[in-house]
Amino acid sequence: MPRPRAAARIAWPALLWLALVPCGGNCAAAGSAASDSAIAAAAVAPGQALEFPRDYGSHAQFGVEWWYVTGWLETGEHERLGFQITFFRSRQAIDDANPSAFAPRQLLIAHCALSDPRRGRSWQDQRIRRAGMGLAEAQPGDTRVWIDDWRLERHDARYQADVAAEDFALHLQFQVTQPLLLNGVAGYSQKGPAPRSASFYYSQPHLRVSGTIVRAARRDVVVGEAWLDHEWSSQYLDPAADGWDWVGLNLDDGGALMAFRIRDHQGQSYWAGGTLRDARGQVRTFGPDEVIFRPARRWRSPRTGVSYPVTWQLRLGARQFEIEPLLDDQEDDMRLSSGALYWEGAVSVQEQAHRVGAGYLELTGYQHPLSLR
Numbered sequence: 001m002p003r004p005r006a007a008a009r010i011a012w013p014a015l016l017w018l019a020l021v022p023c024g025g026n027c028a029a030a031g032s033a034a035s036d037s038a039i040a041a042a043a044v045a046p047g048q049a050l051e052f053p054r055d056y057g058s059h060a061q062f063g064v065e066w067w068y069v070t071g072w073l074e075t076g077e078h079e080r081l082g083f084q085i086t087f088f089r090s091r092q093a094i095d096d097a098n099p100s101a102f103a104p105r106q107l108l109i110a111h112c113a114l115s116d117p118r119r120g121r122s123w124q125d126q127r128i129r130r131a132g133m134g135l136a137e138a139q140p141g142d143t144r145v146w147i148d149d150w151r152l153e154r155h156d157a158r159y160q161a162d163v164a165a166e167d168f169a170l171h172l173q174f175q176v177t178q179p180l181l182l183n184g185v186a187g188y189s190q191k192g193p194a195p196r197s198a199s200f201y202y203s204q205p206h207l208r209v210s211g212t213i214v215r216a217a218r219r220d221v222v223v224g225e226a227w228l229d230h231e232w233s234s235q236y237l238d239p240a241a242d243g244w245d246w247v248g249l250n251l252d253d254g255g256a257l258m259a260f261r262i263r264d265h266q267g268q269s270y271w272a273g274g275t276l277r278d279a280r281g282q283v284r285t286f287g288p289d290e291v292i293f294r295p296a297r298r299w300r301s302p303r304t305g306v307s308y309p310v311t312w313q314l315r316l317g318a319r320q321f322e323i324e325p326l327l328d329d330q331e332d333d334m335r336l337s338s339g340a341l342y343w344e345g346a347v348s349v350q351e352q353a354h355r356v357g358a359g360y361l362e363l364t365g366y367q368h369p370l371s372l373r
Helices: none
Strands: 021-023 064-075 080-091 106-116 121-130 136-138 144-147 150-155 158-164 168-175 188-190 198-215 218-235 241-251 256-264 269-277 283-286 291-295 298-300 307-309 312-316 319-325 331-334 340-351 354-363
Touching: 064 198, 064 340, 064 354, 080 144, 080 150, 080 168, 080 340, 106 136, 106 144, 106 168, 106 198, 106 331, 106 340, 121 144, 121 331, 168 218, 188 269, 198 241, 198 256, 218 241, 218 354, 241 312, 241 340, 256 291, 256 312, 269 291, 319 354
Parallel strands: none
Antiparallel strands: 064 080, 064 218, 080 106, 106 121, 136 144, 144 150, 150 158, 158 168, 168 198, 188 198, 198 218, 241 256, 241 354, 256 269, 269 283, 291 312, 298 307, 312 319, 319 340, 331 340, 340 354
């Protein structure tokens, strides 16, 4: 597996992060700095309307935030691959009156991966920096986040991502083809029985992808379809939760599906939610009793020994979906930056034995319980 050069990639101690993982219900994916940093952070509460373009950008007053792009790519030789690019921001417990330009008020972390069936596993890399001094930043007002030469930016109806990793690279453009999908209640997404365990969360499904990828010395022109999540929170999980399972799916009929469940200390469902936009553009949200994740076949990592359920049955209201991975070995080892070890991979989905879409599945907290605030 590609390993980041410690001197070149790791610019801040990973111990400052308790357990940061990407999420779309994730998220898709989430993280936290030391628990004290949540004291001064803004709270997520229902009834706060999202505004755009403002909410495309960073929300530095909240504890944690991420921009998360996943999808499927196809080369000119019809080779199919999955990819993931994620940027995280974490607010630190630094006095605002501290005048030092070196004070790490915000930390930024980036993960990237390319799922490669021919190789049998993923290409991976990671970076971590403190924000500021032109080296790393998550800007307010619109999507513009970067660490060194890794970046994700929005320009009108298009996103651009450039990631030059250790021995692979992604240079991708994402064209918006559909309206934003606000998850939960107008973008307020509850993650547990307590209203404070929540995030602001929207998705951008069915992004049309074009660009190039590089693997070692090989360069390929690619096209594909992607899903973008943007989520921010100050208390993502409550103490009864261990981790979550999340899926974001671009459906072949033009619909979009997001679903997640939070697991308790016994591995059972503690909370769940989902959003489905159908081919006509009608949106329905689903509560905890309407979203059921049933794990099926498991895969054990030969490197870490962690066992992940990589095939699933997902029931969303009256509909049932079967989820299968592009390949089993899509474990992401990001312990050099965030300390996180999780499974994040490309999946296809069937309904009544017919393929109906593709997307990404995220599985967190299968090695150790997460401690997110």
